[in-house]
Amino acid sequence: MYFNNSITQYGLVAKLFHWISFIILVIQIPLGFYLVRLDFSDTRITLEEYHVIFGIIIFYLTIIRLFYKLLSKSPKFLNSSFIGQNLIAKLNHFALYVAILTITSSGILKKLYNGETLNFFLFKFKYKMNFDLADKFYDLHIISNYALIVLISLHIFAVLFHKIFLKENILKRMT
Ligand code: HEM
Ligand code: HEM
Numbered sequence: 001m002y003f004n005n006s007i008t009q010y011g012l013v014a015k016l017f018h019w020i021s022f023i024i025l026v027i028q029i030p031l032g033f034y035l036v037r038l039d040f041s042d043t044r045i046t047l048e049e050y051h052v053i054f055g056i057i058i059f060y061l062t063i064i065r066l067f068y069k070l071l072s073k074s075p076k077f078l079n080s081s082f083i084g085q086n087l088i089a090k091l092n093h094f095a096l097y098v099a100i101l102t103i104t105s106s107g108i109l110k111k112l113y114n115g116e117t118l119n120f121f122l123f124k125f126k127y128k129m130n131f132d133l134a135d136k137f138y139d140l141h142i143i144s145n146y147a148l149i150v151l152i153s154l155h156i157f158a159v160l161f162h163k164i165f166l167k168e169n170i171l172k173r174m175t
Pocket of ligand 2: 021069074077094097152159170172174
């Protein structure tokens with residue numbers, strides 16, 4: 001297996017970014033929905049702390065991943081089976097990145113406008129309080145989470161569509 005991407009295959013670095021992000025998101029999305037349904041308690045506070053830590057990890061991971069993507073070549077798409085297929089795939093990937101960055105930055109801004117001090121691992125940061133903006137960013141946090149769920153579903157549907165109808169195993173490019 002190659003370390004970096006080739007024309008036909010994702011390399012080890014891109015695969016690690018993809019599957020580590022996947023594992024964190026599979027925990028983080030249900031954790032978010034679960035914790036907001038809990039009554040106020042120590043458990044809820046602890047779970048929210050974990051939620052914020054995982055959230056900031058995925059925020060950094062996505063930014064580093066995008067830098068890596070910009071600096072390295074991406075594998076070429078397979079030959080299209082219908083017009084616009086590659087464009088749809090590109091749009092799906094682009095929208096997945098946008099959704100993850102919107103969720104993480106809106107979560108961060110919600111906490112900061114609540115007047116809380118956030119630990120970004122390398123430094124701590126506190127900003128001025130503004131509850132109106134905190135509420136708006138929290139609405140964005142929820143909407144972008146639903147958008148991410150739709151985009152992930154389409155993404156997985158595309159992999160299955162390739163396998164079942166086009167008889168192409170694109171999963172092997174990412175495993
Ligand atoms: C990709 C990463 C993230 C995902 C998938 C995610 C997902 C979620 C979800 C699904 C909810 C529940 C929304 C609801 O139904 O009300 C939630 C709540 C929340 N999220 Fe995130 N989140 C992420 C990152 C972050 C980050 C980076 C922060 C802050 C630094 C954050 C702060 C919060 C807060 C404060 C709540 C409300 C918790 C409460 O009411 O106690 N999230 N998140
Ligand atoms: C949290 C869920 C997931 C997210 C956020 C996600 C995100 C992404 C992104 C952003 C890319 C584009 C990589 C790039 O070139 O920059 C990608 C590619 C890919 N993903 Fe996922 N993914 C998820 C889950 C999955 C799952 C469950 C599968 C398998 C069923 C999968 C299979 C693939 C494959 C095969 C590719 C390469 C597509 C190609 O050949 O161009 N992904 N994914």
